[in-house]
Amino acid sequence: MDPHLLRTYVTVARLASFSEAARVLGYTQSAVSQHIAALEGDLGLPLLTRRPVAPTPAGERLLEHAGSLLLRLDAARADLARFAAAPRETLTLVASPLALPPRTLAALPASGVTLRTLPRDEVPAAVATGAADLGFVDGAVAPSDPLRLPDVAPLTARKVAEEPLAVVLPAGHPLAGRAGLDLADLVDARWLDAPDAGIPLDRLRAAHGGPAGHGFRAALRFEGTEPRTVAALAAAGHGLALLPLSAAHGTPGAALVPLAAPRLVHRVETLHAGGEPVGPAVELVRRLTTRPGGGR
Known part of the structure; x- marks a missing residue:
């Protein structure tokens, strides 16, 4: 399978357009069409419908493989390039x-x-x-x-x-005075969903070991990358958060209660x-x- 053809296919499938893929890749639209036809001929399967442009079931399956295949090739190229690269000071x-x-x-x-x-x-x-x-x-x-x-x-x-994890909640919360908290006691609590700035909720569900998708419901979703904002939102009562102690330390109005069970560290x-x-x-x-x- 030619990786150049595969890259073209992934781009067309992502943009749902032959012309847009040609613009992004710097090819003519005719060349993009030829790439797709060649890949379909190699695999013996139609990969895209044309109107509208969308992956076929076989094309969807190829997309599941394509990302990791292309990433591996890029990684191999970068790894070999290091042998010829001059030392950098930056x-x-x-x-x-x-x-x-x-x-x-x-x-x-x-x-x-x-x-x-x-x-x-x-x-x-x-x-x-x-x-x-x-x-x-x-x-x-x-x-x-x-x-x-x-x-x-x-x-x-x-x-x-490595450092301890703490549940962040308002200083006046009924659980704020505990010496430690068990995730099992917090399954039905309202949580902050901050996948990039806190411990993701799916990690809490996995650590708790309950049914898939069960518990740890999100009261507010935060799509930023600043953990201090997550701690401030928890202190303001918008939901609980699990953060490393150092990331939440000193947040006004917040109580930090160590996670006692399960035994996890950051x-x-x-x-x-x-x-x-x-x-x-x-x-x-x-x-x-x-x-x-x-x-x-």
């Missing part, structure tokens, strides 16, 4: 919004750094395809467990930090492609993965 970093605890920020070089925030699931792909030298990704896991990352390419992950890992980081990333990874006192 550093490009990508991070999920909760993956930048104060210790990480303090360790960044004083200059030559570009830092972008991305949704959690996009960080590994950005590192694998060479869009970033290092990635920082976070999640809620059992103590000392590694994060479960998408299998986009061979990546090296190292722990940067873990941050750094990601890089290849066996060892290169350039300025070497020193940054060393600082972040070496504990005070010299041990790892």
